[in-house]
Amino acid sequence: MSSSPASATIELSKLRLDTAQALLAQDEEHALPEADSPTGYLQNLIDGLCELSLKDPLTGLANRRQFRAVLEREVDRVTRTGESALLLMLDIDHFKAVNDNHGHPAGDLVLQAVAQTLAGCVRPMDTLARYGGEEFAVVLPGCQAAFGEAVAERIRSIVESTPITIEPGLQIHVTVSIGGSFTLPWVKASIPAWIDRADHQLYRAKSEGRNRVCLDFPPDSTVSAEEKGLLFNHLPDPVTDDMDPYLSDPADSANRK
Structure with missing residues (x-):
């Protein structure tokens, strides 16, 4: 044998x-x-x-192959646990002008510097990848919608304020436009659709003037007291059901006293 x-x-x-x-x-x-x-x-x-x-040779970040694998794992985790996750797509504004004015070696230095700056902005549990060209992506597990905009804005601000040395005695500043999209808890998201939603927000940030953040927030699934009452076939009591007092009938309130 x-x-x-x-x-x-x-x-x-x-x-x-x-x-x-x-x-x-x-x-x-x-x-x-x-x-x-x-x-x-x-x-x-x-x-x-x-x-x-699994690594981008210029920046040392995760490449698209690893980025895709991380997205697949994150979609499975969100579906299983119901926790939220945020995908950010970032693009260096007017990057072509850097290459045109200072040469491609300077462009490479800018990409490396931005990658290093971004790496200092994310948590160990986050995944930072070079998506292609001058575009980067960040996967942030467990990032709630309430904090997503603050996180993205902090990244944008730090990149804008960090000088980049492209040759001795010459520093430049660059900015990034950021688009982002959240996954829906308990839903098996489509990875291409998730990327497309974040990309759409990135294009929106570009079209609205660059150096800004645009996010696609998940729908608010909170059920109000009034909606709960309708679900259970009774009208809410503005006293016992914690209804908005500005929506209640003053005459009705008087009759209750």
Whole structure:
């Protein structure tokens, strides 16, 4: 009976590992740790390549592949627990002007600097990704609608106030437009639809003048005392049902005394 590929002895000398080793050698963060066996060395190499495949090479942030995987996990968590989550899409305003006026190397420095600034604005539980070009994305688990705008506005303000050195003696400031969308608790959201809603708000922020925040808030599902009364087929009592006194009939209130 022949052995399976998984149980077969691996001879490293027969594997073409030069390209894999060169890729990891270019990234100081993924220097291969010491291994006490050929199998351990190969496992370290595989782990390093997997991590490298999930990272944007310029900024060091999560790339779109990892971003998509995080969104899938977050949608499952929101569906299961009912907790809210916020997706922010951020775009550097007038980024083309940076490349045109200062060159593409300066543009790369701006992308790296903005990525570093954003990384300092998020929690360890959040996921920050480079979505593409000059666009970034942030997934914020457990972010309630009441705090979402304050969080996004803080990020926008910090980016705006942080100078970026693009060459000795020359600093510039950039701004970002931010669009965001919340998931609906207990609902299995469509990931493309979630991204589209956040993108729509980003385009809205751009069209309204840039350097601003636009969010798509979830609908308010709070049920008022009056609505509760209608649901149970009786009129609410403005005294016992905590109804808004400005909506009650003064004459009726007088008759109750």
